[in-house]
Amino acid sequence: MSDIAGIERPVNQRVVFHEALGMTLRERYCGVSTEVARFTAGLPPVLRIRWRDVSKDVGADLTHDGWTFVWGFDPRRVIGPAGDPVGAARLIADVLGVPGRAGR
Numbered sequence: 520m521s522d523i524a525g526i527e528r529p530v531n532q533r534v535v536f537h538e539a540l541g542m543t544l545r546e547r548y549c550g551v552s553t554e555v556a557r558f559t560a561g562l563p564p565v566l567r568i569r570w571r572d573v574s575k576d577v578g579a580d581l582t583h584d585g586w587t588f589v590w591g592f593d594p595r596r597v598i599g600p601a602g603d604p605v606g607a608a609r610l611i612a613d614v615l616g617v618p619g620r621a622g623r
C-alpha cells in the first residue's frame with residue numbers, strides 16, 4: 520500500500536479487515552461500492568459503504584473479545600466479529616436495503 524508520493528505506508532490492521540469486508544460486500548451484493556477512508560486528524564480509518572443513495576461508515580475496534588466491526592467510530596454499536604466478513608456483510612446489506620443474491 521502506498522500513499523500519493525509513492526512512499527510505502529505500514530498496513531493498519533483495521534485496513535486489512537476493512538479491505539476484506541469491502542471485497543466481500545462487492546462480490547456478494549450487486550451495486551455496492553466501498554472505499555477505505557483515511558483521516559489525517561489521528562482518527563482510525565473507516566470503510567465507507569455506498570448503495571444507491573445510502574451510505575454508512577464501518578469501523579473496526581479491538582476489544583477484549585478481539586476485533587469487531589462497528590458502525591462509524593462507536594464501539595458500542597457492534598456489527599459482528601471482524602473474522603466473519605460474510606456475516607457482517609449480510610447485516611450491513613440488510614441495513615442498507617440491498618437485496619441478497621441467491622446461492623451466495
